[in-house]
Amino acid sequence: MKQHAMHTAARERRSQRGFTLLEMLVVLVIAGLLVSLASLSLTRNPRTDLNEEAQRLALLFESAGDEAQVRARPVSWLPLDGGFRFDIHTSDGWRPLRDDLLGPRRWEGGVTGVTIEYPGSDTHSDRIVFGTESIDTPVQVTLFSAAGRVTIIGTGNGRYEVR
Template structure:
């Protein structure tokens, strides 16, 4: 017959419950911190627009036709130059889009051109090097700038 000593008996129910509670608290903290906040969502939109601007610049050069971007507080659209004038693009990548959160202000502060009727556009031309461009997205105290240096590269940065 075997005898079990106290050293080999295992964990008590209370010890297992304490470990479960601690694990639950840690997991809930990770889940709360993993969900994007308002600043993160606006920065994500800025980064998405920066990538779309890079694609639009490449498409304008490869297709030998200008592409323009227009945006407002609720969303944006891309236009392509045709013999009939500017026409909205319908391809998947350049289809009209919406911001994840509505913006208080969307302003082209550098490199914009008037499209008439008070509408300003960023125009991506056929040239390899273009002028600098800067777009500012504002929602409350959050400000995200999407800047292009003219070489076809764009960067989104958040300002506190």
């Protein structure tokens, strides 16, 4: 009986020892890997953000061209400090559009500047005008950010692509 009691006491002491140093190190390495993977996935590439903003803007340009044809009134895009807006031409001048798709927006993707150029022309403009016809003037819009620049090309057929 005495030997059984000693054996039971030894078993209880072993079960109360807790984690070994090796087990703790394995847990810490796994936790470190998970934290580093989470921080990598949360860090976005600024160049990707700029390209995504250009893609969004190219799609909005196509929608604005369609809107001008549907309303039979010119629509324009005007870059502003910190954002941009679309305007519609009325009898008393340009008026901001206030709908969900073409309403005023803030820049995303770290955009710090914009240039508008019409290839083959010396004309410089502060806005792009989308006419009521399906054929328009070719245009290039370049977005600048700390990560670089990206250009949206409008060929004049109502479609825009990012380069």
